[in-house]
Amino acid sequence: MKKRLGLVIDQERCLGCEACTVACKIENATKEHWIRVETQNAAQKDTPEGRFPDLKMSFLPRLCNHCAQPPCVDACPLEALGKREDGPVVLDQQRCDGCQACMEVCPYDAIRYNNHEEKAEKCNLCIHRIDKGLEPFCVICCEGQAMHFGDLNDNTSAVSRILDTRETFQLNPEAGTEPSLYYCSPKPPRGL
Amino acid sequence: MAERGKTSLVRTVCPAHCGIDACGILAHVNGDRVVKVEPADFPDPKHKRICLRGLSSLDITYHPDRLKYPMRRRGERGEGKFERISWGEALDTIAERFKGLADRYGWRSIGWTLGGPGAGTTKFGAYLRLASLTQSTRVSAWGYGDSALPCGSRALFGAQFPYQFLMGKFLTGKVKPEMVVVWGSNPAESQPLNMMRRIMDAKERGAHVVVIDPRFTVTASKADQYLGVRPGTDAALALGMINVIFREGLQDDGFIQRHTVGPYLGRTDTGEYVRGRDIGAEGSEEYVIWDGASDSPRVCSDVGITPLMSGTHTVKGLTCKPALQLLMDLAQEYPPERTAEITGVRTHIITRLAQRIGTANSVTFVTNMGFTRTYHGDISLRALGTVAALTGNVTATFSGGYLPAVLNWRPFLHADPDRPSYSRLGILQLYDAVISDKPYPIKAVWFSFINFLNQCAHSTKIANEIFTKLDLIVAAELFMTPTARYADILLPACSYLEFSDLIPFPYPYVQLQQKVIEPLYESRSDVDIASGLAGRLGLGEYFDKGEEGFIDLILDSGDPSMEGITRERLREGPMRLRLIPDMDQQLDIPFSTPSRKIEFYCERLREVGQALPVYLEPLEAPLKPEGKKYPLTFIQGHSRFRTHSMFANVPSLLELNPEPVVEINPRDAAERDISDNDLVTVFNDRGKTTLRTRVMEGVRPRVVNITEGWWIGQFKEGSVNHLTHDVINPVQETLYEPNMHMNDVAVEVVKADNQDSPQRPRYHLPELPQYHLPELRGRRGRR
Ligand code: SF4
Numbered sequence: 020m021k022k023r024l025g026l027v028i029d030q031e032r033c034l035g036c037e038a039c040t041v042a043c044k045i046e047n048a049t050k051e052h053w054i055r056v057e058t059q060n061a062a063q064k065d066t067p068e069g070r071f072p073d074l075k076m077s078f079l080p081r082l083c084n085h086c087a088q089p090p091c092v093d094a095c096p097l098e099a100l101g102k103r104e105d106g107p108v109v110l111d112q113q114r115c116d117g118c119q120a121c122m123e124v125c126p127y128d129a130i131r132y133n134n135h136e137e138k139a140e141k142c143n144l145c146i147h148r149i150d151k152g153l154e155p156f157c158v159i160c161c162e163g164q165a166m167h168f169g170d171l172n173d174n175t176s177a178v179s180r181i182l183d184t185r186e187t188f189q190l191n192p193e194a195g196t197e198p199s200l201y202y203c204s205p206k207p208p209r210g211l
Numbered sequence: 212m213a214e215r216g217k218t219s220l221v222r223t224v225c226p227a228h229c230g231i232d233a234c235g236i237l238a239h240v241n242g243d244r245v246v247k248v249e250p251a252d253f254p255d256p257k258h259k260r261i262c263l264r265g266l267s268s269l270d271i272t273y274h275p276d277r278l279k280y281p282m283r284r285r286g287e288r289g290e291g292k293f294e295r296i297s298w299g300e301a302l303d304t305i306a307e308r309f310k311g312l313a314d315r316y317g318w319r320s321i322g323w324t325l326g327g328p329g330a331g332t333t334k335f336g337a338y339l340r341l342a343s344l345t346q347s348t349r350v351s352a353w354g355y356g357d358s359a360l361p362c363g364s365r366a367l368f369g370a371q372f373p374y375q376f377l378m379g380k381f382l383t384g385k386v387k388p389e390m391v392v393v394w395g396s397n398p399a400e401s402q403p404l405n406m407m408r409r410i411m412d413a414k415e416r417g418a419h420v421v422v423i424d425p426r427f428t429v430t431a432s433k434a435d436q437y438l439g440v441r442p443g444t445d446a447a448l449a450l451g452m453i454n455v456i457f458r459e460g461l462q463d464d465g466f467i468q469r470h471t472v473g474p475y476l477g478r479t480d481t482g483e484y485v486r487g488r489d490i491g492a493e494g495s496e497e498y499v500i501w502d503g504a505s506d507s508p509r510v511c512s513d514v515g516i517t518p519l520m521s522g523t524h525t526v527k528g529l530t531c532k533p534a535l536q537l538l539m540d541l542a543q544e545y546p547p548e549r550t551a552e553i554t555g556v557r558t559h560i561i562t563r564l565a566q567r568i569g570t571a572n573s574v575t576f577v578t579n580m581g582f583t584r585t586y587h588g589d590i591s592l593r594a595l596g597t598v599a600a601l602t603g604n605v606t607a608t609f610s611g612g613y614l615p616a617v618l619n620w621r622p623f624l625h626a627d628p629d630r631p632s633y634s635r636l637g638i639l640q641l642y643d644a645v646i647s648d649k650p651y652p653i654k655a656v657w658f659s660f661i662n663f664l665n666q667c668a669h670s671t672k673i674a675n676e677i678f679t680k681l682d683l684i685v686a687a688e689l690f691m692t693p694t695a696r697y698a699d700i701l702l703p704a705c706s707y708l709e710f711s712d713l714i715p716f717p718y719p720y721v722q723l724q725q726k727v728i729e730p731l732y733e734s735r736s737d738v739d740i741a742s743g744l745a746g747r748l749g750l751g752e753y754f755d756k757g758e759e760g761f762i763d764l765i766l767d768s769g770d771p772s773m774e775g776i777t778r779e780r781l782r783e784g785p786m787r788l789r790l791i792p793d794m795d796q797q798l799d800i801p802f803s804t805p806s807r808k809i810e811f812y813c814e815r816l817r818e819v820g821q822a823l824p825v826y827l828e829p830l831e832a833p834l835k836p837e838g839k840k841y842p843l844t845f846i847q848g849h850s851r852f853r854t855h856s857m858f859a860n861v862p863s864l865l866e867l868n869p870e871p872v873v874e875i876n877p878r879d880a881a882e883r884d885i886s887d888n889d890l891v892t893v894f895n896d897r898g899k900t901t902l903r904t905r906v907m908e909g910v911r912p913r914v915v916n917i918t919e920g921w922w923i924g925q926f927k928e929g930s931v932n933h934l935t936h937d938v939i940n941p942v943q944e945t946l947y948e949p950n951m952h953m954n955d956v957a958v959e960v961v962k963a964d965n966q967d968s969p970q971r972p973r974y975h976l977p978e979l980p981q982y983h984l985p986e987l988r989g990r991r992g993r994r
Pocket residue numbers: 082083084085086089090091092108124125126127128129130141196
């Protein structure tokens with residue numbers, strides 16, 4: 020079977036630290052942040068929901084979903100975006116002329132606009148690393164050990180095992196893009 | 212990715228002062244430049260890790276604002292006007308001034324004020340070696356927030372730190388506690404890697420996690436139960452739990468009897484322990500136990516005693532009680548209802564937590580300095596430890612494992628054993644020494660890796676009364692910090708990639724921080740700086756072997772934990788400490804307290820009424836705010852974006868966290884007509900600071916939080932330490948060293964008059980010093 024490389028992010032372990040954000044920016048020498056860590060159901064970062072002391076807070080790192088049916092690829096008039104056989108959706112900045120058509124169709128707001136170079140930019144699943152057998156840089160720098168990378172089509176991979184054993188979800192599945200990025204929800208507190 | 216051409220890899224260590232994470236770093240070097248850092252391998256892959264600060268560390272090394280050459284002050288102190296001088300001139304000047312001051316006031320008048328050295332050893336030791344050889348003064352920085360925990364730990368366990376007793380082998384990941392109680396600490400942000408990961412691992416394996424904190428922190432967000440305690444009332448919370456534990460008989464009598472002072476009789480009149488001599492054993496200093504079988508007092512070394520740990524007994528006319536009974540009497544006063552009133556934690560939660568701790572197979576207590584930064588913070592730690600000890604959750608036996616790293620500093624620090632060494636002052640004691648010559652005058656201060664003005668209590672006093680009175684201020688720094696601006700001579704120091712050091716962390720490893728690149732600009736390592744000065748003071752011979760010589764000196768100094776560890780072998784990678792194979796036998800750990808037991812009753816504190824972990828109200832934190840001029844308690848959490856004031860000037864982190872904010876609960880904000888993102892002034896009689904609000908439920912009502920470490924200049928005005936006080940708790944002075952009570956401060960908050968201040972830049976760096984940087988070839992900023 021073809022590979023379907025993707026990520027599973029475990030909210031139970033995500034510390035909202037943004038090390039992934041910083042790591043990605045350094046590794047790819049980007050202007051913009053390709054991963055943005057949101058605090059769920061909160062107006063701003065690092066603020067819980069509820070009323071003191073009955074509170075909860077969880078974090079949602081958001082990045083490109085490397086969709087199986089990526090509308091961004093179809094939208095790009097210059098074929099700057101492509102879906103690789105093994106999964107990653109890659110943006111070739113050489114070809115991008117900054118028209119932003121892809122940004123309009125991405126349901127996940129995953130494509131950033133680099134004002135400086137007037138080009139779109141996004142996570143390319145660290146193909147320069149994974150093609151050498153390394154894990155994406157954000158994964159090895161994740162403080163909470165919350166990010167997992169692997170072949171979602173391989174039943175024996177670590178990511179598949181998580182999908183088999185944990186309750187997981189995708190963002191906006193109704194958009195029909197079939198994301199290759201899954202999340203595990205945080206475990207509800209058990210009290211005393 | 213970013214690199215071109217040939218890249219070589221060097222393994223080193225990030226020694227940032229984040230506790231003991233000490234992440235291994237793999238530096239990618241291209242030519243003379245480090246182009247990338249990534250987490251380095253460890254023999255045990257679970258130690259491979261890096262945090263967002265470590266990732267950003269190149270932004271420190273290649274920061275355009277690095278100090279590039281030695282400078283001499285030109286304008287007024289604090290004005291930030293400097294001129295470039297040579298190293299020779301800088302060190303000659305310092306040596307001459309030191310000698311002059313020493314002639315007039317004695318060498319003791321020169322104080323080496325060294326901050327947290329992080330995980331580093333030689334950079335810290337080199338200055339102390341010099342302090343020792345000149346018999347000058349070591350100003351210890353423990354009191355900058357970190358001495359109350361040792362105060363309490365010394366009284367209770369006879370050890371500087373309580374961690375090994377409260378956590379045992381928790382950090383090895385080999386134990387499976389049923390519960391993890393994180394008390395007054397936020398490891399998710401301050402120790403995410405070695406500590407928080409283990410907590411989440413334990414939770415994955417079923418442990419219940421409880422977090423006790425006035426803020427709903429990231430750590431709290433991972434808890435099964437959160438207790439939003441009122442700052443400074445932790446001892447009351449502990450006593451309330453102890454009340455329930457005794458009431459329901461959940462204490463571990465076997466453990467108490469074997470490892471604590473529980474059975475030892477204390478006199479109700481003087482508070483002293485009954486001694487052998489009191490019951491007729493002449494000259495005997497032994498503790499005395501009431502033997503239930505014979506219904507008589509016996510010295511504790513007698514065999515075949517059936518100790519009674521409760522009741523009142525009369526020994527030769529003296530009324531006395533076992534220490535455990537004395538504790539029960541105290542806890543009696545803290546039923547859960549009353550405890551709830553004091554602490555703000557709900558009654559049934561106090562009861563239930565005590566029951567859970569009392570019945571769980573094993574509980575790991577995770578704590579740190581944060582909750583001890585109140586006036587009686589040392590007692591908070593003792594109270595926590597007492598809960599652990601009563602329920603048998605203290606590691607009091609040893610049955611094998613890696614020996615903890617112990618460094619024998621003596622040959623290093625005390626280079627000439629025939630001469631007396633340095634004098635020692637706590638950093639809070641420095642204030643009086645400079646201002647009023649008590650206990651003796653300090654005339655010159657050397658600052659290394661410390662941002663004294665920014666980080667220490669009562670900044671206004673420091674600026675107006677300490678800095679104005681000193682004859683000489685020297686600072687070795689990487690940046691023009693708020694403190695550096697006051698220096699007379701300012702020396703450029705190296706970042707961690709530019710020198711070597713020995714890092715005895717993370718347990719159970721020792722690592723070598725290897726020099727990766729030559730010092731940038733004219734910067735020098737701290738060891739080089741100390742040695743340059745030593746040469747001018749006629750002490751060069753003690754420094755001639757450099758960093759590597761000092762590393763060897765520590766490794767070869769004969770502590771068993773370091774056996775077999777050499778610098779050569781450390782070059783190849785981290786080495787494990789000495790392993791004592793698992794034994795069948797469990798050896799009792801001899802606690803270094805006077806009784807060799809866990810002392811929840813500390814005899815020497817009887818005269819100040821603190822022999823037991825009594826609850827005493829905080830100094831300023833207003834427990835009953837109604838009608839108070841300053842009704843809010845001000846606390847300072849730690850931020851993941853900084854280690855203290857390090858990294859506060861790093862643009863890549865400022866992008867994510869652009870400016871200081873004061874966190875305030877919506878109820879308090881509403882009472883003051885304050886909205887989110889308003890500019891407000893936080894103030895008390897000592898000073899004020901102006902900054903934006905973050906109105907949020909995550910901070911307890913009546914409590915406001917500003918994370919520490921932002922630089923003066925990054926606020927609209929003032930800073931956190933314009934609000935703090937430098938009051939000394941004399942009990943801490945006798946136990947170890949007085950602490951700064953950063954989390955025991957009363958303030959009020961008002962909306963600032965001028966709301967429509969100009970749009971803030973995305974990030975805001977402190978005003979830069981007015982000196983001109985000559986072009987330095989090939990050494991520009993990163994991109
Ligand atoms: S998340 Fe957006 S950018 Fe990424 S593949 Fe899907 S549609 Fe394209």
